[in-house]
Amino acid sequence: MIKGHVTICKIYSDGTKEIVLDKANLITAGLGSSYIDILQGGGSRYPDDYTPAYFQLGTSTIDYSADSATSSYFYQLSTPLPWSAYGEDTDLTIVKRYRGFNASSTTPLVATATWGELFLTSALLSACTFSGSDEYFSYIQKGQVTKFFMDSFEADIVLDEKTANGQAITEVGLFSKNPKGLHEDSPVLMAYRSFAAINKIEAFSLVIHWTIGFLGLSTNIDDHYTGGGGKNPLSRAVGIPVATPSFNYPSWNKRG
Amino acid sequence: MKQQDILNVSGHLEIYKVYEDGREEQVFTDHNVITSGMGVGLGLLYAGSGAADITNFQIRYFQLGVLGDTIISSYGVSETSLVSALGQVNGKTDYNTDSNSVLPLVSHELMNWNGTKKLDSQSGDSWYFGLISDNSIKRVDLNSVTYILYIDRNSCNSFTLNEVGLFMKNPLGSDPKRSQLCAYRPFSNIVKTDDFALVFKWTLNF
Numbered sequence: 001m002i003k004g005h006v007t008i009c010k011i012y013s014d015g016t017k018e019i020v021l022d023k024a025n026l027i028t029a030g031l032g033s034s035y036i037d038i039l040q041g042g043g044s045r046y047p048d049d050y051t052p053a054y055f056q057l058g059t060s061t062i063d064y065s066a067d068s069a070t071s072s073y074f075y076q077l078s079t080p081l082p083w084s085a086y087g088e089d090t091d092l093t094i095v096k097r098y099r100g101f102n103a104s105s106t107t108p109l110v111a112t113a114t115w116g117e118l119f120l121t122s123a124l125l126s127a128c129t130f131s132g133s134d135e136y137f138s139y140i141q142k143g144q145v146t147k148f149f150m151d152s153f154e155a156d157i158v159l160d161e162k163t164a165n166g167q168a169i170t171e172v173g174l175f176s177k178n179p180k181g182l183h184e185d186s187p188v189l190m191a192y193r194s195f196a197a198i199n200k201i202e203a204f205s206l207v208i209h210w211t212i213g214f215l216g217l218s219t220n221i222d223d224h225y226t227g228g229g230g231k232n233p234l235s236r237a238v239g240i241p242v243a244t245p246s247f248n249y250p251s252w253n254k255r256g
Numbered sequence: 257m258k259q260q261d262i263l264n265v266s267g268h269l270e271i272y273k274v275y276e277d278g279r280e281e282q283v284f285t286d287h288n289v290i291t292s293g294m295g296v297g298l299g300l301l302y303a304g305s306g307a308a309d310i311t312n313f314q315i316r317y318f319q320l321g322v323l324g325d326t327i328i329s330s331y332g333v334s335e336t337s338l339v340s341a342l343g344q345v346n347g348k349t350d351y352n353t354d355s356n357s358v359l360p361l362v363s364h365e366l367m368n369w370n371g372t373k374k375l376d377s378q379s380g381d382s383w384y385f386g387l388i389s390d391n392s393i394k395r396v397d398l399n400s401v402t403y404i405l406y407i408d409r410n411s412c413n414s415f416t417l418n419e420v421g422l423f424m425k426n427p428l429g430s431d432p433k434r435s436q437l438c439a440y441r442p443f444s445n446i447v448k449t450d451d452f453a454l455v456f457k458w459t460l461n462f
Contacts, residue, residue, distance in 0.1 A: 002265060002298070032265075032399040032462025035298065038313050039460075040395045047313070051304040102398055125397045145303060151295030153303035176302075213299055 002027050004212040006172070006193045010204040013161070018204075025193035026064070027212065029073045029118075033102065034179035034188060044181030052145050052155045052210075053177035054097065054137035054187045056080040057169050061194035062120075070122050075101035075189045077173045081164065083136045090163040093139045098132040100179070100186040105129075132186050137175065152213020159206040168197040174210055265290045267460045269420070269441050273452040276409065281452075284443045288458065292333050292369070294438035297427040307429030317362065317385035317423040317435050318405050318456075319343075320351075320412060324419025324442025335440045336369045338419050342412065343384030344376040351384060354410035354450070360387040367436040371428060385423060385435060396459065405456035412448045419443065420456060 008021040034050055037043030044050065060079035064071040076099065086094050103115040104123035115131060144156045155174060171194045175187035191212060200206065271284035300306025301313050321338035324331075342350035348361050366383045368374040373381050392404045403422065419442045423435040439460065448454065 002295070029399055035301075035462055036395060036399060036401050038301075038310055039315055039401050040393055041311075041314065041390065042395075043310075045310050047301055047306065047308065047310050048304055050310075051302055122398065125395060128398060142304075146305075151292055151299045153299050212302065213295060 002031070002212065004191045004193075004210065006211075007209040008172075008195070008198070009207045009209070010198075011207055012204045020198055021193075021195045023193070023195075025191050025210070026072055027191055028075070028189050030075055030101075030176070030179075030188040031190040031212075034176060034190070037179060043179050046181070049178040049181055050176050052153075052174050052190065053140055053185070054095075054175040055140055055157055055208075056135070056137055056173045056175070057086075057159075057164060057167070058171040058173070059168055061171050062192065064120055068120065070120055073122055074119050074192075075099070075117065076119075077171050077189075077192070078194075079171075080135055080173075081167065085164060085167055086136075086138065087163050087165055091158075091160045092163055094136055095139065096134055097137050098182070098184065098186045099135045099137075099175075100130060100132045100182075100188040102128050103131040130180055137187055140174075152211055154212075155210045157208040157210070159200065159208070161202050161205055163206075164200045165202050167200050169200055169206075170194055170197050172208060174212075265294065265460070265462050267439055267441075267458065269443070269459075270457040271443060271446070272455045272457070273446075274455055275452045280455075283446060286441070286443075288439055288441040289331065289333055289335070290439050290460070291335050291437050293336060293367070293424065293436040296369075296371075297424045297436060297438060300427050306427045309429065312424075312426040312429055314425050315403065315422050315438060315460075316388050316425045318388060318403075319383070319385055319421050319423070320407070320415075320417050321419040321421075322415055322417060325445065328418075328442045331440065331442055334369070335421075336437055337366060337374055338421050338437075338440070339442075340377075340419075341383060341421075342415065344378060344380075348384055350415070351386065351411055353413040357410040358408050359406075359411040360389070361385065362387055364433040364435065365430070366423075367428070367430075367434045373434055383435075388422075400459055400461045403456075403458045403460075405454075405458065407448070407454040407456075409450045409453045412454075413450050415448050417443075417446045417448055417454075422458065 004025040004027050006025045010018040056077050058077035058080045062078050101117045103117050104127045105113040105115045107113045108127045173189050174191040176190045178185040267288040269288045273281040319341040321341045323340035363382050365373040394402045421437050422439040424438045426433045
């Protein structure tokens with residue numbers, strides 16, 4: 001059972017912190033299929049290519065049904081920001097990359113087959129192929145992805161005061177670097193979260209703290225809870241003790 | 257993968273007796289347990305802090321054991337080893353009981369929950385593992401993979417087998433190699449004889 005958790009904070013120039021989201025996120029099918037690539041001996045030969053290396057912000061949401069067996073079968077944000085929306089003075093490095101996804105066809109063996117990106121649906125393996133399309137991504141720097149506990153990792157994303165101002169941000173996606181091992185990076189969506197619109201303005205930075213792991217399953221492994229004021233992500237796990245909140249945002253997040 | 261926020265890593269194990277005349281008899285079918293070791297391996301992989309060779313994150317080994325019945329009602333995700341894996345006392349002859357046995361074996365360390373090496377019942381640090389070959393690993397759909405473990409008629413005979421585990425190769429990139437339990441299942445007793453081979457069909461879903 002792999003779970004993810006996202007905390008989003010507004011950090012004002014005087015150091016004030018306001019938590020605006022503290023909830024679980026959706027682990028998408030791309031993470032699982034990438035790991036199956038490894039188990040089967042396909043995909044990239046380099047572990048680094050499976051790590052979170054890019055993210056996107058968006059201004060709409062993917063409306064998936066919790067009751068659907070294929071709720072996590074999507075590989076994109078609903079409306080990712082274009083390059084210009086990140087702002088001219090942003091501290092982020094915005095790059096164009098070939099977003100990877102699994103596509104299917106009803107006639108996969110026909111030379112003229114038409115392929116469509118899998119979106120909230122699955123397909124037979126024999127009817128699938130890997131494809132992609134160019135989109136804009138921001139880098140997650142290497143030092144922003146770290147091991148948190150034995151069975152989890154975390155990624156920190158900082159949108160500084162000069163980034164995405166004027167945008168009503170409603171979704172964020174975390175992408176692995178290049179799990180198929182293509183010649184150039186082809187990021188694949190591994191986790192997704194939608195939320196009520198955050199109207200980004202110059203008065204604050206946004207810090208997105210993302211944790212993914214086998215949370216709350218084993219008494220051998222430390223559990224953790226961000227303590228950010230949202231619902232305890234471990235509350236569904238009956239009988240599993242919750243560790244004391246232990247995360248403090250590093251000082252470099254507090255600008256001003 | 258139904259829940260909104262959770263990637264449910266699950267598994268299913270089927271065990272068949274296959275007789276010399278070709279008859280097959282299913283003797284077990286049930287879900288299995290993905291252990292926390294799988295999470296540790298994935299944590300190392302996605303944080304970029306584990307082995308440098310991607311093959312070390314593959315599941316390439318298995319073990320069989322004889323004391324799974326002692327935890328059949330209490331086992332869970334925290335298992336880091338079989339209760340009593342073959343090979344600890346008599347070495348590889350536990351697996352290769354006959355000179356005609358074709359079960360490939362390797363010997364190296366087993367990882368404890370905290371990354372250290374786990375010692376066997378004789379305080380040794382070398383454990384025997386059955387090797388899972390490339391052609392025993394089959395992707396069945398985008399998010400599922402099946403392992404076929406084949407215990408031939410000349411292997412593991414006279415043992416009452418009742419537990420099996422799958423192991424990630426070497427997620428820490430240790431030297432010597434140190435494998436980690438990532439799926440486990442005790443099962444009803446099977447007294448292995450040379451009348452039949454055993455086939456374990458193990459499917460993992462992500």
